[in-house]
Structure formats: structure tokens, C-alpha cells
Amino acid sequence: MKTLQMTSIDRNILTGCRFFKRLPLSTAEAILHGAALAEHEKYDSLFRQGDRIDDVFLVLSGLVRLYRVGKDGREADVGVFAKGELFGEDTMFLGYRATANAEVAENSVIARVDSRKLRQLAASDPDVAQAFIEHLCHRGKMKEDLLAQDRLLTAPQRVANYLLSQCPNGSTSFCFRLPFQKSVLAGKLGLAPEALSRAFSALRESGVSVKGRMIEIHDRHALERF
Amino acid sequence: MKTLQMTSIDRNILTGCRFFKRLPLSTAEAILHGAALAEHEKYDSLFRQGDRIDDVFLVLSGLVRLYRVGKDGREADVGVFAKGELFGEDTMFLGYRATANAEVAENSVIARVDSRKLRQLAASDPDVAQAFIEHLCHRGKMKEDLLAQDRLLTAPQRVANYLLSQCPNGSTSFCFRLPFQKSVLAGKLGLAPEALSRAFSALRESGVSVKGRMIEIHDRHALERF
DNA sequence: TTCGGTACATGACCTCGATCAATACCGCCG
């Protein structure tokens, strides 16, 4: 881990992301002022379940995995965060204790903002409060989606879903590159890596080709039917 | 469905529940003023996924089940709300569209508050905004718990967990009455009713007796080990 | 009391996905 100076590029990434976009630029700057930047490498641990956390985290590049572990040692991802996303925000209203472990899933640059400061801002500036509320509602919906997906969908259906979520809407046939390792995708979808592999093979006959990280979808409607 | 007048008892239930408790009484009254009260019976539908919703819902008595349905028609619960709980609040920041179906799971009295009014209050009164944020964080944690439970725990473990969550802490042996039908509990835990039955039998040898809705736990430590 | 309906329990079966082990693939460095 190495600390860095924040560049104007970093600022642009942050002020362009969903949470900040609805705030006046000056407010965003105020929040970001004093943020600490650090470089982390794969498998670094940012915090563990139960740790005291006094910061909110922002991903500038790379990927972070949030997960819990069962008594038997198995891990279950409860969130995966990429560039421009924010995590650790629940803890600032839950006694500043982490509800999960955070691990860097590929070399990343991560900013942290003092959560007390942010909380004070939310209390004094209605815009910030509003942005927070919308952010949390959005999060809530995503978690609901995840839960429903877990309870209703088979492995190939989850994968089909994910692929469709990456599809620029309108196009019936498209091609893209997975933004991370397949093992990470597997975790995100609540599957073992092997199950993900098999799901991809099952989708082959519905017009999905996989070569390394490159994915080609020939007929999005076939996927929707799945 | 039958509309009712709000009694002072109702007011007490509401102002005593978690969301309102951190607000000054006058603020709570302001929110509740103009709320519509109605009686619903089992299996009534309050709204369906995709419906436009202009209210936030409060359970005064009874039980409401929030669920999604898959293409195959199977249902998956994403939330179960009892007396004093609030639901439908995400939608007011998500284009006023419901993300799930709501069904009354046993005869209930339910209040609805105009969500625009509530939203305005949140924008103008920092206390309300704060209460909302805390509420949403709490919700977020609960959903995270659910997801992790789904991914890490077997059926008997989930049931053991639930029983422990009902246990007055400190006591090693206790007894209580299920607050709803077993089929509802099954849905809440993401299980088929049969699986819940089997889980209870499996727990019998760890000192859990079940007679109708009455549950007796003889040794909470045995459950924790499970 | 008997009837009928509803919740719940139990058994038999089968599907899905986890797990373990072996192999194939790919980038990397000598």
C-alpha cells in the first residue's frame, strides 16, 4: 500500500460518478477535500467484519470485493465495487462497525473520506442528505435484486441476466470484455467458479461465445428467453 | 378493505416504532397527519411490481409480505413486515415504481402516508432526513444479512439463527410463540415449507421442541453451535 | 360428535450446484 496525491483526473472520476453527479461541484469538492488516496494490490485487506471504520471508501480504479465468511470458512460476496463506486457508507450509521470484510480484487487506487465529516455535511446540507438517501435507495434496490436472483434463478439464468445487464440496449448482437476475472464474477453471482464455467457452456447453444475475457452475444432475445 | 379513523392507540404504535422514535413528537405528528388507515384481509394485494406508488406504508397490526415472482411463477420473499414497520420507502426515490409485489399475509391494519409530502419533509427538515438515512442503512444491513444467510447457511442453520434472534439474550432456555404461520416463516427464510418442517425435526435433537406455534428451546448454546 | 377444510409432517424422487480431482490453457521468465 502506497499513499498518493489526488490528481485532477481522480477528481473527475469522482465528481462524475453517480453519487456526486447530483451535487453542485463545490459541494463535491468540499467532500473530497482532505480525502486520502492509496494504492492497494490484489488480496490486500481493507477491513474486516467488526472492525471500527472511520472512513467511507471510493474506488478510483480497480475492484473491491465485500464478503462475509461462515463458520466453516466459506466466503460469500455481498458486493463488488468498481471504478466510481462508493462503499462502507452503511457503517457510519451503524456504530462505525464493518458488517463485512473488504478485499482488493485487483490492483486498485482507493480514496477514503472521513465519515464524521461526511455525516456532518449530510446533517447541515440538504443536498448531501438527499444524495445520500437516493444512493441508499438505489443500493437497497440492487440488494433486493440480488436476493431475488439468488432465490429465483438458476446459474445459467443469472449469467444470462448479467450479460444482458452489460448489453447496450437496442442492439440484438454485441460483444464485450469482462471487466474482471471469472472467479470474481462467479462470486458476485453467488456461484462456484466451476458452476460459472458450466453456465457459460450451457449458454453456448443460445449463441454466446466465450474466448478468455471476450464475450460475444449473437442473439440477445435467446438470452432473454432463457 | 375498509377505511378507518386513526385512534390514539394507532398513533402510539407508530410514534413508538423505530423510524419515528428518533424524531421529535411534533415532527412525527406532522408526518402522520393526513395518513389514510385501512383494514385489509389475508391475501389482499397492496400493489404489484411495476405499479406506480404514491404512498409509503406503515403496518399497524398484522403482517405484509413483499415478494417477486420468477418467469416460472415461483415466488420469492424479499421482505416481511410486522407491526410498527415501514415499507415501500425505496420507491419514492426510484421513480415511484414498486420493485416487488406486496400481499397481506394475515388480517392487517395499514396506514399510508403520502410520499411526496414525506419527501418534502425530508428535504426541509434535517431531522427527518437523518432518520431516513439511518432507517435505510439499517435496512441495508438487514438485506446484507439475508443475502449472506442465503449463501452461507443450510436450512437448519437458518432456522436456528431465527430462533436465536427471538431469544431474550441472557437466558439459556426459553419458549415463545411464532408470530405467524410456518409457511410465512419458510418464505422469509427462503425455504419451501417442507424444508422448514425438516429443519425443525433436525433441530429436535439439539433441544428444540415444536408444538403448533409454540417453540421451546432447551439449550441455546446447542443452537449456536449448529 | 362428525364433517370438512387447512395447516403441517413425512416419504420418495430428482434436480441443481458444491466439491474434489485431473487436465487444458495462457502469460511469463528464464
Add this chain to the structure above:
DNA sequence: CGGCGGTATTGATCGAGGTCATGTACCGAA
């Protein structure tokens, strides 16, 4: 080029839990 380490695939096996069918206990109504 060949060997190596991490990643992905494939096969075989197994167990958890869903589904369906049947049986039982319970409760209210007649």
C-alpha cells in the same frame, strides 16, 4: 524454446433442498 504458476474447464460424485404425493393433526361449523 521449455518449464512454471495461476486461471479456467471438464468430469465424477455427493448432498441439500425443491417438488409431488400422501398421511395426520387441528380447528371451526353444523
